[in-house]
Amino acid sequence: MKITRLPYRSYLPAVALTGLAIGLWAYSAGPRQFDTMLPPDENRFTKAVLAEKLNEPLEMTILPDERVLLVERHGAVRLYSPTTKQLRTIATIPVSTKYTDKEGNVTEAEDGLLGVNIDPNFAQNHWVYLYYSDPDAARNILTRYELKGDELVLSSKKVILEVPTQREQCCHTGGSIDWDRAGNLYLSTGDNTSPRATLYAPIDEREGRSPWDAQKSSGNTNDLRGKILRIHPEADGSYTIPDGNLFPKGTLKTRPEIYTMGHRNPYRIAVDRHTGNLYWGDVGPDAGTDSAGVGPMAEDEYNVAQRPGNFGWPYFVGANKAYNDVNFATNAKGAPFDPAHPVNDSPNNTGLRDLPPAQPALIAYPASESKKYPIMGSGGRSAMAGPAYYKADFAGAKRPFPDYYDGKVFFYEWMRDMILAVTVNDKGEQTNIERFLPNMPFSHPIDMAFGPNGDLYVLEYGTGWFVQNDDSRLVRIEYNAGNRKPLVQALASQTAGAVPLKVTLSSEGTKDYDGDALTYQWKVYNKNGGQPTVLEGPNPSFTFQKAGQYKAVLTVKDDKGMSDSREIAIVAGNQPPVVTLTTNGNKSFYFPGQSIAYQVNVADKEDGSLASGRITPKQVTVRSTYQQEGTSADHQGDVATSGHKFTEAAYLGSGKTLIDASDCKGCHFVDKKSIGPAFVDVGKRYKGDANAVASLSNKIIKGGGGVWGDAIMTAHPQVGEADAQEMVKYILSLAEKPTVTPSLPTKGTVTPGKEQKGNLVLQASYKDKGANGLPAQTGEQTLVLRNPVLTMGVSDSQSKGIMLYKMGQAPVAIVLASDTYVQFNKLDLTGIRAMEFAVSVPRQQLQAVGGRIEVRLDSPTGQLIGQTDDILPVEAKSAADVFKPVMTKITVTPATGVHDLYFVFKNEKAGKAPLFVPVTTQLFN
Structure with a gap:
């Protein structure tokens, strides 16, 4: 969930601002080495949808003739032809997709048809490799088939490798397949361990609890789970062990197939065939906070292996952050594990006791915003690794990517719908990370591969988990280095009329x-x-x-x-009705507790008017609601020109808005089960529970489980308590039968509550009766009044010297120099007589020196209507006081009408020191 909102008349939480000093340091002298070439024009990339509404697609491989072979979890093998432009199922592999616990309960698992790739010599031998869950035995198997034309010859099946599994508890399967230039096959396997009894390290050593102990798999040198394996397939369907794996052949209590170990769920891997680097994303655990005596908060990892190694799970996460040796029988907290000398003394371990030293992650990030990698944003986490691009591989391609991406590796984030272009140097160090096509939307990318023509294929799983998604797609991203077709826009002065x-x-x-x-x-x-x-x-x-x-x-x-x-x-042939909605008072702001009078008029060429009585008030819909700041209704102009039509959905509460903007949809649907319960079922279960809002909002933030079987709610520490409560209130409301909000009268008043937040939206609409056999037309008008608290970080524009430090969706404005400003466009200042500023002056963290704020009209040097005295640093008596704001209220010269409003920041003696962090400004009439 990627939601952060500044509360009404509030100051920034200190915990959120502690990263500002780091942000300033990175802003001025960050540690990254930046590419000297300019990134290519994003408009040269286009996204073509090749197929959609897939049923849980997981992995794909591109054939030499640009056909795309992909697999779906329930067993379908599908082939896309660029000639026919059709995707069809060419085979269905019987697979296991469920597990059965000791009580006989059957539940959906992550098992199924998991991975696919083709042999490096596919043009000669036509071999296809599939990795899937055997329906007849508790094992996952790597198999080989022959593809003849468009037919997968099922009788050609050869089982190459078996990975024994437990099927009493979900989860973590891995399943990705790739090759190096020597013809060695790499296969990722998950830890096959339930994460649902703890948010931290699953090291439950009690008798009968092996499915909850990852020491049996990831930490076990004699087990193939929680590993990336490296083997060399042979023509007869067997395999040999290449030199240089983690354990030499013949080493007691080890499996020679292991290349890297200590993984939780390395779901997608990629081998750089130029450097030999092995890349993968490891999907991390669920804890939202550090826990004393237990271990660190959860992080996802992007990793690189230039040689075999142990990457630490379940003893370490991220940069070798150690968990404690917790005794699950007594709950005693033992010492933290030692990354230099990890020891596996679990009774479920069949391998070596003393493990290889743990290797830190290349990149690690939590659910909350990462101070080290702010580019990752915040929200749900599912790190995955994609291909490295080399222009030399596409010398004769039709559409090779630009030279800018030569040597970069593409990582991607399944939950956050982002793709990253990452530079890794010869030492295996990350030296640059940037967004790839940040303005192009994706729907949970789950695999990526370059085709022979130089195009990047992306397989999009879709929004929901364990379901067939309408937004699941196979897409192709093309780069056009030559002539591009025009970008066409078509408009009409009116689209309906007599x-x-x-x-x-x-x-x-x-x-x-x-x-x-x-x-x-x-x-x-x-x-x-x-x-x-x-x-x-x-x-x-x-x-x-x-x-x-x-x-x-x-x-x-x-x-x-x-x-x-x-x-x-x-x-x-049918003139649309004309609806007018007028209010008294200020046209930009409402003031909590003060009534607003409004009146609606309707006139229609064919139907008559409200004034004449031919249109009755009950035929007119009038509604008022409040929308979270930052939605499309922030400005009246946005609504008036967007073409939005009046719908009941526009008036659902802020809880739905928050959920729609979050990652909740990855695990929940409103009315049907996904990996988590349906929201309707949650609402019904907690109906009438007076403590539900408090308990469920706490679970959203901190994570937890145990109510809906063994499903775990991942922690979302980036969600504020107030937002979590709004989300829960919306979910609980779904238990009630839906009701249509009664329409307001065509003339009346609305009175915002004294603590009301967000934008007040007034909307009136009338649907006519149609004319001349033509469809009915709807006329509407929407007015948006803002809360009188302006958040400085979301101003319309800023001058140089203002740094926006992004926290979730609420940027903070940091004033780095004097004579800088933020600007708010076209505000009605009629009746505004005073302003109150909340300003933080963090001397200890930012070396801020303070200053004053001038309020000016229409330009940074325009009419001065008010200014503060100098706002100076306040000595902090505790850590909580470091970022506590100073509240300063001033009177302003009354102005009338609409103006651009400038807040100009001044301190002639500041030199190169930052001034302060202006948080909010409240306007009073």
Whole structure:
């Protein structure tokens, strides 16, 4: 969940601000080595959807002829053909997808058809390797099949390697397959251990608790689970052991197949065939906080192995942060494990007692925002490793990636929907990390691979877990180094009206990224048929004389022959109603506790009007609600031009807004079970429980389990308590039968509560009766009034010298120099007579020296309507006081009408020292 919101009239929590000093250091002299080349233009990349609505796709491999072979967890082997542009199932492998505990309860597991890859000599031998859960025995097996044309020959199956598993408890399967340049096959395996009895290290050594003890697998040198294996498949279906694995062949109590050990769930791996580096993402545990005597908070890891090694699980996480040797029988807290000399003395261990030294992660990050890697953001975690790119591999490709990415490895985050381009030096150190295509949306990428043409294929699992998702896709990302087709925008002065209807068509916003000369052609079609009317030029006009439904299609072509089109639907013969909504008082802000009078008027050419009585008040819908600051309704202009239509969904509470913006959907659906329970079922279970809001919000933040079987709720420490409570209230509301919020009268008042937060949204709408056999039209008007607390970090613009330090979704403005400012656009200042500033001056952490704030209109040097006295550092008597804000209230010269509002920060004696952290400004009338 990626939600952080500053409370009304509040100051920043000290725990959130402790990273500011680190942020400043990174801002001025960060440790990373930056690439000298400029990153390529993101507009040169396009994303093509090849197939969608897949059923839990897990891994894919690209064939030499650009066909894509992918597997789905329930056993389907599917093949996409670029020739037919079709994805079809070519085989179904029987697999196990469930486990049965000792009580006989059957539950969905992570098992199934897990991995796929092709032989390095596929062009000659046509061999395909699959890794899956055997339905007839408690084992996962690596198998080989022959692919003849589009047929997977099931009779050619050879079982190459067996990984015995336990199937009493979920989870962690691994299952990724890759190759090095010597023809060695790498296979990742999970720890096959339940994480659901502890948020920390699963090292339960009690009798009968082996499924909860990862020392039997990840920490066991004589077990293939929790490892990345390296073998050399042979033509007869057997395999040999290459030299250089972790344990020499013949070493007692070891398996020679092990290349790396100490993994929790290395779900996706990648081998760099140029350097030999092995990369993987290890999905970490669930604890949201450090626990004294137990161990550190959870982190996910990106890792690199240049040689065999032990990477620490279940004794260490991240940068070798040690867990304690907890006795689960007595709950006694033992000493922390030693990364230099880890010892496995579990009764479930069949391997060596003394393990190889633990290796730290390349990159590690928690659920909350990482101080070391702020680029990772916050929220749910599922680290995965993708391919390294080398331009030399694509010398004859149609669309190779730009040289900028030569030698970079692509990591990705399944839960956070991000792809990262990472530079790793010859020593195996990360020297640069950056977002790849940050503006391109993804839906839980679960595998990535480059194809022969130079394109990057991405397999998107989709939003929900253990279900077939509508947003699950196979996509191809193409880089166009040459001519690009125009980006076309089509607009109309009006899209509905009475006849004769004169419409001005517009291509405003159309652009060509290559600067080519463009030609414009419009075709107007009647949906009842007939020849279209052709109009030339970018912005022609057309008059519709006959009632009907039409579409206007704009085609724009560049001078090299590339073209694209957009269309607009137009209804002639029914004039949309005109709805007006007016309020008294300030047009930008509401003031908690003060009533706002409003009035609605409606006029429709065919139906009449409210004033005449032909339209009755009950036919008009009027609603008011509050939306979290930062949604699309922040500014009236946004709503007025966005084309949003009135729906009941727009008026669900802030809890739903918070959940929709979080990672909750990865494990929960509203009305059906995923990996976690349906929200409706949660609401029903806790209906009438007076303690539910407190207990469930605490579980969201800290994590926990035990109520819905053995499912664990991952900790979300980045979620504030108030937000967690809003989320729980929404979930609990789902137990009630849905009711439609009664419409307000067309004339009345609304009174925000004295502690009301967010934006007040007033909306009025009327749907007419249709005319001339044409569909009904809806008219609406929306007014948005802001809470009078302005958060400085979310201003409309800032000058140089203002650093925005992002915490979740709420940036903080740090003033690094005098004569800097933040700007808020187009605010109605009518009636505003005073302002109160909350300003933190952290001398100890930021060496802040303080200063004053000037309030100016329309420019940084515009009319001065008020200023504070000097705001100076306050000596902190405790750690909690370091970031405690100073509250300063001033009167301002009254202004009328709409202005751009500037807060200018001054301290002529500051030199190069930062001034302060202005947090909020509250306006008073």
